[in-house]
Amino acid sequence: MAAVENLSLIRRRKTKRINLGVVSIGGDSPIVVQSMTNTDTRDVESTITQIKKLEKAGCEIIRIAIPDKEAVLAIHAIKKKIGIPLVADIHFNYRLAIDAIKQGVDGIRINPGNISKDKIKKIVKVAKDRQVVIRIGINSGSLQKDLLLKYGSPTPDALVESALKNIELFEDQGFDLIKLSLKSSDVPGMIEAYRSIAVKTDYPLHLGVTEAGSLINAAIKSSLGIGTLLYEGIGDTIRISVTGNPLSEIPLAYGILRALGIRKIGPEIISCPTCGRCEIDLLRLTNKIEKALAGRKDYLKVALMGCVVNGPGEAADSDIGIAGARRQGILFKKGKVIKKIKEKDFEKVLLKEINLMLDERKIV
Amino acid sequence: MAAVENLSLIRRRKTKRINLGVVSIGGDSPIVVQSMTNTDTRDVESTITQIKKLEKAGCEIIRIAIPDKEAVLAIHAIKKKIGIPLVADIHFNYRLAIDAIKQGVDGIRINPGNISKDKIKKIVKVAKDRQVVIRIGINSGSLQKDLLLKYGSPTPDALVESALKNIELFEDQGFDLIKLSLKSSDVPGMIEAYRSIAVKTDYPLHLGVTEAGSLINAAIKSSLGIGTLLYEGIGDTIRISVTGNPLSEIPLAYGILRALGIRKIGPEIISCPTCGRCEIDLLRLTNKIEKALAGRKDYLKVALMGCVVNGPGEAADSDIGIAGARRQGILFKKGKVIKKIKEKDFEKVLLKEINLMLDERKIV
Numbered sequence: 001m002a003a004v005e006n007l008s009l010i011r012r013r014k015t016k017r018i019n020l021g022v023v024s025i026g027g028d029s030p031i032v033v034q035s036m037t038n039t040d041t042r043d044v045e046s047t048i049t050q051i052k053k054l055e056k057a058g059c060e061i062i063r064i065a066i067p068d069k070e071a072v073l074a075i076h077a078i079k080k081k082i083g084i085p086l087v088a089d090i091h092f093n094y095r096l097a098i099d100a101i102k103q104g105v106d107g108i109r110i111n112p113g114n115i116s117k118d119k120i121k122k123i124v125k126v127a128k129d130r131q132v133v134i135r136i137g138i139n140s141g142s143l144q145k146d147l148l149l150k151y152g153s154p155t156p157d158a159l160v161e162s163a164l165k166n167i168e169l170f171e172d173q174g175f176d177l178i179k180l181s182l183k184s185s186d187v188p189g190m191i192e193a194y195r196s197i198a199v200k201t202d203y204p205l206h207l208g209v210t211e212a213g214s215l216i217n218a219a220i221k222s223s224l225g226i227g228t229l230l231y232e233g234i235g236d237t238i239r240i241s242v243t244g245n246p247l248s249e250i251p252l253a254y255g256i257l258r259a260l261g262i263r264k265i266g267p268e269i270i271s272c273p274t275c276g277r278c279e280i281d282l283l284r285l286t287n288k289i290e291k292a293l294a295g296r297k298d299y300l301k302v303a304l305m306g307c308v309v310n311g312p313g314e315a316a317d318s319d320i321g322i323a324g325a326r327r328q329g330i331l332f333k334k335g336k337v338i339k340k341i342k343e344k345d346f347e348k349v350l351l352k353e354i355n356l357m358l359d360e361r362k363i364v
Numbered sequence: 365m366a367a368v369e370n371l372s373l374i375r376r377r378k379t380k381r382i383n384l385g386v387v388s389i390g391g392d393s394p395i396v397v398q399s400m401t402n403t404d405t406r407d408v409e410s411t412i413t414q415i416k417k418l419e420k421a422g423c424e425i426i427r428i429a430i431p432d433k434e435a436v437l438a439i440h441a442i443k444k445k446i447g448i449p450l451v452a453d454i455h456f457n458y459r460l461a462i463d464a465i466k467q468g469v470d471g472i473r474i475n476p477g478n479i480s481k482d483k484i485k486k487i488v489k490v491a492k493d494r495q496v497v498i499r500i501g502i503n504s505g506s507l508q509k510d511l512l513l514k515y516g517s518p519t520p521d522a523l524v525e526s527a528l529k530n531i532e533l534f535e536d537q538g539f540d541l542i543k544l545s546l547k548s549s550d551v552p553g554m555i556e557a558y559r560s561i562a563v564k565t566d567y568p569l570h571l572g573v574t575e576a577g578s579l580i581n582a583a584i585k586s587s588l589g590i591g592t593l594l595y596e597g598i599g600d601t602i603r604i605s606v607t608g609n610p611l612s613e614i615p616l617a618y619g620i621l622r623a624l625g626i627r628k629i630g631p632e633i634i635s636c637p638t639c640g641r642c643e644i645d646l647l648r649l650t651n652k653i654e655k656a657l658a659g660r661k662d663y664l665k666v667a668l669m670g671c672v673v674n675g676p677g678e679a680a681d682s683d684i685g686i687a688g689a690r691r692q693g694i695l696f697k698k699g700k701v702i703k704k705i706k707e708k709d710f711e712k713v714l715l716k717e718i719n720l721m722l723d724e725r726k727i728v
Contacts, residue, residue, distance in 0.1 A: 009552055041640035065640030089639065091673050111673070141674030141681070154677070185634045185678060187623045188373050191595070211634045211669065211678055214650050216583055220619040223587035224595070231555070231592060241637040243668075244647045249637075255584040259551045270549045270575045273605040273613075275453065276405040276429030283608045286578050304607075305575065309455045309478070310505025314549060314575055317505070317517070 010262065012233040015204045018177050020133045021085030021106035023060055025179060025236050026204030031262055032237040033253040034061035034206075035246045036089065041071040041078075048081045050246070055084050057250040057295065058265065061237065063087040063109060066096050075103035087135070091142075094119035098126045107133035107179070112166045113142035120166070124173045133177045136166045139210055140184035154184065156192035163197050178203045179237070183210035187225045194229050204236035211241060218242040219252050227256050251294075264299035270314050270321070271304040278306030280324035280343050288347045298358050302350070303332070320353055322346060333357075374626065376597040379568045382541050384497045385449030385470035387424055389543060389600050390568030395626055396601040397617040398425035398570075399610045400453065405435040405442075412445045414610070419448050421614040421659065422629065425601065427451040427473060430460050439467035451499070455506075458483035462490045471497035471543070476530045477506035484530070488537045497541045500530045502557075503574055504548035518548065520556035527561050542567045543601070547574035551589045558593050568600035575605060582606040583616050591620050615658075628663035634678050634685070635668040642670030644688035644707050652711045662722050666714070667696070684717055686710060697721075 017027025025032055035054050039046040041064045051062050066072055066088045079086050087107040088100035092114045100108055101123075110123060127134050140154035144162055151158035159182040170178055180203050182193040190209050198205065209225040212218040222240045229235050238256070240249040257263040271286045272278070286304050293302075303321030305311035311323025315332035322329040322341075329346060331338040333353065341349050381391025389396055399418050403410040405428045415426050430436055430452045443450050451471040452464035456478045464472055465487075474487060491498050504518035508526055515522035523546040534542055544567050546557040554573050562569065573589040576582040586604045593599050602620070604613040621627040635650045636642070650668050657666075667685030669675035675687025679696035686693040686705070693710060695702040697717065705713050 009556065036637065036639050038638040038642065039640060047640075067641045071640065091641075114673070139674055139677075141669075141677035143677070153681070186625075188595070188625055192373065211636045211667070211674065213633050213635045214647075214654060215580070216616070217619060217633065219580055219583040220587045220591075220616065221623050223584045224591040224620065224623050227584075227588040228592050228595060231552070231588070243635040243637055243650045246637065252580070252584065255581060256588065259585050259588050261550075261552055269577050269581065271577045271607040272575045273400065273607055273610065274402040275400050276403060276411075276435065277431045277455075278402065283578075286607045290578060303575070305505075309475070310503055310575065313503075313505035313507070313518070 010231060010233050010260070013198055015202050015236055016176070018133055018179065018204060020061060020087070023085050029236070031230065031235060031257060032060045033058060033250065033257070034063065034237055034239045035059045035249050036063040036065070036239065038246055041065055041067070041074050044074045044077045047074065047078055051078070051082045051084070053247055054250065055082065057247055058254060058297070059084065059250055061085045061087060063089050065089045066100050069096070069099070072096055072099045072103055075100055075105055079104050091115070094123050097123045101126050101130055101132050105132065107135065109135040109137045111137050111139060111142055112162055113139065113144045117169060120169060121173065124170055124175050127177065128173065128175045131177065133179060134170070134175075135179040135181060135206055136163060136170070137206075138162045138180075138182045140186065140189065141210065154189075156182075156189055156196055159184065159193040160196045160200065164200060167201060167203065176203075179206050180204070181206040181208060183208045185209065185211040187221055190225045191228050194234055195232070198234045205234060206237045206239065207235040208239045208241060214243045215248055218249075219255075222252060223256055227260060230256070230262060231260055258299070265297055267293040267296055267298070267300045267302055269293075269302050269304065270318060272306045272310065274306045277309065278324065279326040280306060280329065280346075282306045282324065285322075285346050289350060292347075292351055293354070298361070300354065300357065302354070319357060320350065322350065374595060374597050374624070377562055379566050379600055380540070382497055382543065382568060384425060384451070384543075387449050393600070395594065395599060395621060396424045397422060397614065397621070398427065398601055398603045399423045399613050400427040400429070400603065402610055405429055405431070405438050408438045408441045411438065411442055415442070415446045415448070417611055418614065419446065421611055422618060422661070423448065423614055425449045425451060427453050429453045430464050433460070433463070436460055436463045436467055439464060439469055443468050455479070458487050461487045465490050465494055465496050469496065471499060473499040473501045475501050475503060475506055476526055477503065477508045481533060484533060485537065488534055488539050491541065492537065492539045495541065497543060498534070498539075499543040499545060499570055500527060500534070501570075502526045502544075502546045504550065504553065505574065518553075520546075520553055520560055523548065523557040524560045524564065528564060531565060531567065543570050544568070545570040545572060547572045549573065549575040551585055554589045555592050558598055559596070562598045569598060570601045570603065571599040572603045572605060578607045579612055582613075583619075586616060587620055591624060594620070594626060595624055622663070629661055630663065631657040631660055632663065632665045633657075633668065634665065634682060636670045636674065638670045641673065642688065643690040644670060644693065644710075646670045646688065649710050653714060656711075656715055657718070662725070664718065664721065666718070683721060684714065686714065
């Protein structure tokens with residue numbers, strides 16, 4: 001993927017660095033974008049197809065559900081065909097975790113809310129022998145029963161206590177290939193849990209708002225929860241949960257990273273909300289340009305502005321931009337006025353110029 | 365609108381309270397949701413129609429562009445027909461601001477980037493006589509030229525200096541019906557500008573990320589920028605900028621406020637991303653329930669969960685919820701298991717139960 005840019009305002013929390021297959025997490029590694037398949041894992045072909053699409057879109061780690069023995073047996077075939085690290089998601093059954101490790105996954109995620117302490121010890125032993133990463137994946141919807149009883153509800157403190165107790169259990173066995181997540185469907189609860197754990201350990205953190213809902217709600221909740229933490233320097237890998245196709249998670253993840261200046265991947269389109277001053281069809285233009293640039297990895301700031309109030313200022317501050325007026329506009333490139341163009345030529349001229357700019361970068 | 369609930373974690377910044385027509389802003393008033401029309405203001409009928417739709421959706425203050433004399437003349441007719449406060453958005457021409465005030469707007473927004481100090485003084489004099497609120501609307505795309513020269517680019521400090529200089533100008537004339545905005549299309553820049561001004565004055569703040577793009581990008585950038593600040597207690601009124609129909613801004617605004625626990629208006633739908641464990645068509649169900657509840661003002665937490673991992677936990681924590689299994693699910697109400705239902709009956713049963721719950725509330 002493209003270069004990493006850390007905004008100077010963000011002072012990232014210092015964490016241990018761990019390797020999950022070919023990807024490192026924590027330390028000064030980039031914030032890694034991950035997702036999870038929603039195919040039936042036992043359907044190897046569909047699962048591989050989905051992973052390949054996710055990988056192409058920019059997904060850097062993939063997790064698959066392992067609900068039974070048949071799913072475990074699919075791991076080897078899936079792993080062989082994909083390029084990104086594979087994580088097995090395990091609940092309830094510790095034998096599935098051990099078998100998944102033996103099948104060659106790069107990491108596993110276990111939930112201490114549904115696997116007992118003794119069984120977790122057995123998993124850790126095998127993970128240690130094979131040097132496989134374990135994510136301790138705490139979740140407000142499935143907190144361990146003793147802590148739910150103690151706190152009455154899955155409060156941030158309860159999630160943190162679960163994480164700390166499990167870290168101790170792991171460390172007692174001399175195992176530290178640990179990643180942590182303390183997810184909640186409640187945004188403030190999630191923020192407070194991560195803030196609290198961030199100052200208590202230096203293991204890398206996987207951030208997520210769990211069960212965030214369908215696309216728009218997931219964009220809102222994930223930006224609020226994950227974004228607030230990232231802007232404070234907390235978080236090493238992120239997963240956006242969207243009800244629906246996991247492919248839709250990737251642009252959201254990069255959208256958050258790009259808007260915070262953490263990883264500038266993909267085009268940034270600045271476009272105004274339009275108002276009574278706008279005399280061009282800006283929505284149509286924005287949709288066309290967005291569609292034409294969808295999936296591009298190159299960072300480029302494009303300003304599509306309806307009028308002369310903020311148009312020239314924003315266009316001048318972008319790689320390329322148009323400030324509209326009555327059925328025409330001024331084309332800007334790198335802060336300079338290039339020419340006046342007619343509205344009917346906006347799309348054609350913009351895309352031609354953008355492709356030219358990106359080609360020039362490659363030559364340099 | 366429904367009751368206000370302030371999350372205990374948020375300690376709101378203390379601000380002056382001002383009245384914009386029938387709506388108060390700042391102090392301990394609720395965080396007010398506002399928008400702006402994108403009709404041609406001179407087309408009175410279309411403008412009124414759009415405002416009425418926005419009002420119905422939950423918009424609490426409306427702004428209209430006043431680009432010329434003809435638009436000024438539309439104010440009176442528009443104002444007569446709408447229930448929410450009306451704000452005139454003025455650039456370049458101070459006479460339009462003065463005329464808009466005389467036409468009976470509840471507030472005006474001026475941009476010190478394009479109206480000179482002497483002309484602003486004249487506006488303030490008339491606003492003071494008529495006790496009309498003025499928003500000092502600083503924008504990174506149209507910062508005043510002397511400050512752009514001084515700082516080289518529209519930095520947070522430059523925006524803050526513009527705001528402070530204008531506050532001084534207003535106060536020197538004995539005028540304090542002031543609201544401030546320091547918008548930027550750059551999320552970190554916007555956050556830093558508002559954080560800085562928040563500790564330097566106690567005027568209420570209008571938050572917004574400007575030119576935030578089309579729906580998904582606007583959801584991401586606005587949640588990041590506005591959400592981070594609101595969660596710190598900064599901000600008294602918000603406007604989400606979406607390229608396209610302003611009606612789409614209102615659910616985003618309430619989505620942010622709801623997710624942060626600031627104003628719980630409208631249904632909150634908790635739904636899982638689905639994975640290899642999910643054996644029901646959760647996306648279809650989520651879409652159906654979302655559509656059926658769209659536009660409802662009542663707060664209600666609905667959990668739609670694909671499997672038994674987090675399903676029972678989330679469903680039990682909601683007003684109503686379903687935890688799915690193989691083509692069936694368990695219905696929960698207020699933490700209690702009610703009954704097992706078949707997948708084909710999910711939608712019907714859920715909507716019936718939801719309507720029953722909301723009716724009961726009205727009776728109480």
